[in-house]
Amino acid sequence: MTEPEVQKRLIDVLTPEQVNDIERIAAICNTDYDATDHVSPTGGDTIFTWDYDQKRAPLVKLYEKAKTSQWNSTTDLDWSVEVDQEKVAAENAAANIQAQMMREGARNDASSPLHGWSEQQFIDLGVQMQNWTLSQFMHGEQGALVCTAKIVEQVPWIDAKYYASTQVMDEARHVEVFARYLDTKLSGHYPINAHLQMLLDDIIADTRWDMTYLGMQIMVEGLALAAFGFLHMMTTEPLLKKLLRYVMSDEARHVAFGVLSLKEVYDEMTAAEIRERQEFAFEAAVRMRDRFMQQEVWEHFGIDQKELVRWFLKRPPAQDQFTPMLFSKIVPNCKKLGLLDAADGWLRDRFTEIGAIQFEDWTDTGEEYEMLDEVSKDRAAV
Numbered sequence: 001m002t003e004p005e006v007q008k009r010l011i012d013v014l015t016p017e018q019v020n021d022i023e024r025i026a027a028i029c030n031t032d033y034d035a036t037d038h039v040s041p042t043g044g045d046t047i048f049t050w051d052y053d054q055k056r057a058p059l060v061k062l063y064e065k066a067k068t069s070q071w072n073s074t075t076d077l078d079w080s081v082e083v084d085q086e087k088v089a090a091e092n093a094a095a096n097i098q099a100q101m102m103r104e105g106a107r108n109d110a111s112s113p114l115h116g117w118s119e120q121q122f123i124d125l126g127v128q129m130q131n132w133t134l135s136q137f138m139h140g141e142q143g144a145l146v147c148t149a150k151i152v153e154q155v156p157w158i159d160a161k162y163y164a165s166t167q168v169m170d171e172a173r174h175v176e177v178f179a180r181y182l183d184t185k186l187s188g189h190y191p192i193n194a195h196l197q198m199l200l201d202d203i204i205a206d207t208r209w210d211m212t213y214l215g216m217q218i219m220v221e222g223l224a225l226a227a228f229g230f231l232h233m234m235t236t237e238p239l240l241k242k243l244l245r246y247v248m249s250d251e252a253r254h255v256a257f258g259v260l261s262l263k264e265v266y267d268e269m270t271a272a273e274i275r276e277r278q279e280f281a282f283e284a285a286v287r288m289r290d291r292f293m294q295q296e297v298w299e300h301f302g303i304d305q306k307e308l309v310r311w312f313l314k315r316p317p318a319q320d321q322f323t324p325m326l327f328s329k330i331v332p333n334c335k336k337l338g339l340l341d342a343a344d345g346w347l348r349d350r351f352t353e354i355g356a357i358q359f360e361d362w363t364d365t366g367e368e369y370e371m372l373d374e375v376s377k378d379r380a381a382v
């Protein structure tokens, strides 16, 4: 795909007015369980550099940290744990005020697609949501694997190529652990969510190497870090809890890699170039919000997609603090990069419209990776 086509898709296809367009969202649902692969055209050139000096101290420090924080999914996790998925789903629901409010909302609202559901149906829903969530984590991790390999090829700085190569290994490990968990502990796979696939395709197709960082390290991984943290807090299952602790240790480094690298790039950009990055960030944010409508799960239960999306979008904010919380890493990182307030606060206005601006002063991830290094803490405790 050529650059002008990519830019047209990013800027024109998803205008702010289309953000809550039910037809747009409901029309995209992946039910292709038989697909074995997906072809995604890659944009951009591979860059060699002959400047081998490591000039960027924060990236050198991050690279050193990555080299000593590798872990082995085969030996560092106890895969002998038996998982009773219905029990886990019931415990998660009991501990999750949001889930309880969703049930209450469904019971009291005759227009809800879940109105009249039995307790067992809600447990089945919890099981399917877990299958779906872990499947999307696995697919998203493969997206990170591919995008980070793209960064190794396309970033012109040697210290960034070094660091990105460690992330490729991290992401392979993440795909592996989620795939193994799904295969051996859960009860089914879901295909990649269509909104997530579109976002990954956009990131891979873009010819500008910094867009890979913005799309993957800041947006997708920032959301993943928040989502993993939420699930880590909720789950009572010890294998998943430790797996998520370790994956989050790596992810915090990955987001830091994006923040540290892009700061330097954005400081040199024109206002017009920054505005394109704001639009890219906003489109990514909407696609990720759309992804969490979990349409494939509702399809599984035979629920009409439009009815579901309509209900999802009109839920009172009190019933859905989870969706905005997914932006708790993205918004402060965008602020640190100067993306929130450039171009007369264009991105600030958009994040306000989707209810995510309240996180702007939360901790950014530029330094947070040292606090989240659970692998080192476990090693020091032995």
Ligand SMILES: [Fe+2]
Residues within 6 Å of the ligand: 141, 144, 170, 171, 174, 251
């Ligand atoms: Fe990852």
Ligand SMILES: [Fe+2]
Residues within 6 Å of the ligand: 144, 171, 221, 250, 251, 254
């Ligand atoms: Fe990552």
